[in-house]
Amino acid sequence: MEERIRARGLTPGYEGRAVSGPVDFVLRRGDWLAVLGENGAGKTTLLRTVLGLLPPVAGCLETPGLVPGQLGWLPQQTAVQRDMPASVWEVALSGRQGRRGWRPFYGREDRAAAARALEQVGMAGFARRRFRELSGGQRQRVLLARALCAGDQLLLLDEPVTGLDSQAAAGMYRLLAELNRQGTAIFMISHDLAGARQYASHVLYLGAQTSFFGTRAEYENWKGENAWA
Template identity: 40%
Template sequence: MTAAIRARGVVVDYGSVCALDGVDLEIEPGHVTGLVGMNGSGKSTLLKALTGTVALTAGEVRLQGMEPRAARARGLVGYVPQSEDVDWTFPLSVRDVVTTGRYGRMGPTRRARAADRAAVAEALERVDLTGLAGRQIGQLSGGQRKRVFVARAIAQGARIMLLDEPFAGVDKRSEATIVRLLHELADQGCAVVVATHDLQALPDLARHVVLLRRAVLFHGPVAQGLAPEHLVRTFGLDVMARTRADDVAPPGAGPDPGASSTTPENGAPA
């Protein structure tokens, strides 16, 4: 099967700070992949590198065999950014935002046709926001806002979905709706990549996981990726030592005063 996403030797520098250092990655269509790493590990930078919105210092990215800009121009890539990357005061309605996903099909006049309006209406229904279609985007809750951007990707017919911390500040209803939709999109042949910090929820979200610390440390099944030896390398924590201490310490016992602890080091900007 041809990889939907392929990155080779991707390096991204912000001045003197290295955010990504030789990322090699291949993701096939048809399943959800979690992207996990501590703050500063490069998760957001990697997603932006995949969309072609950040310049590469070295390496290359191909989406469906195309350069990211060409894939975006064809509407093949849907991107759900972090909330702080969006100007929520902009005077656009929910329907307007979802309609932007159809721009690549409208031509230079960007005049919506019947097919465009139908696709937008269907996408809003799938994310359960039909009743809020006319509301200004900034008036929605955090979970509703994330669902709007998922709807935009659905309306445009994206084959690759990239989501940056979509569950941060999201209510349980919206989280469940988004997870269900991501699984549906994967079942329809989309490649879905979700940056997340919630390890506990990862097995229900994704089939595979990418552990990132400026470079890919592990890429494979979630159960294997959550093994302590992989989490040690990813987060810089002595997970196995803490696990052994939990196994042998009597109830109510405090930490061993002689035990050492490791604090996650500060990383590059995400």
């Protein structure tokens, strides 16, 4: 199975200062990795390291065949994002910026990718609507379409259902599960243990004293032996 991420002794941190111990994990095509752990354990720093926004303090990080500017990243929603005056179409199309290079305009391939992504997330009929007019769940679907436009081999998700009601969260998980079944690898930071246990194939747990990587079933066994996790 094709590898999307491989980490060996990877130590994330800022300005040479580690925020967690070294971790080893691999994410392959069709895997869904849930990154769990305590607040302040380094989950977001690890995500920023995978995105190429921060250099690792130590260790090795490989993303075979993937370009940093072409990773599908779905960050947490912010007030600025919610108030964007752009249309749904413009938001989705902006995911192609990393692929546009020096071209001043989006090309036919870019527009086709945006149309395809909006169709995938069930938002094609909203293309002309203003982003800020949408519900929280609809906005998150459009932002997912933008991430797919950037790159659909690997999705990096930071708390993808935070702030969504139960119905919108369930819809987002079903959508991600379908993308995952089609081969998209998913790297998801989450505090939603129920969602992670239902959908993730693998778990990476970051703790103050230890870390764990393995399949979901292996994590459940490990957690049973480490009640504090």
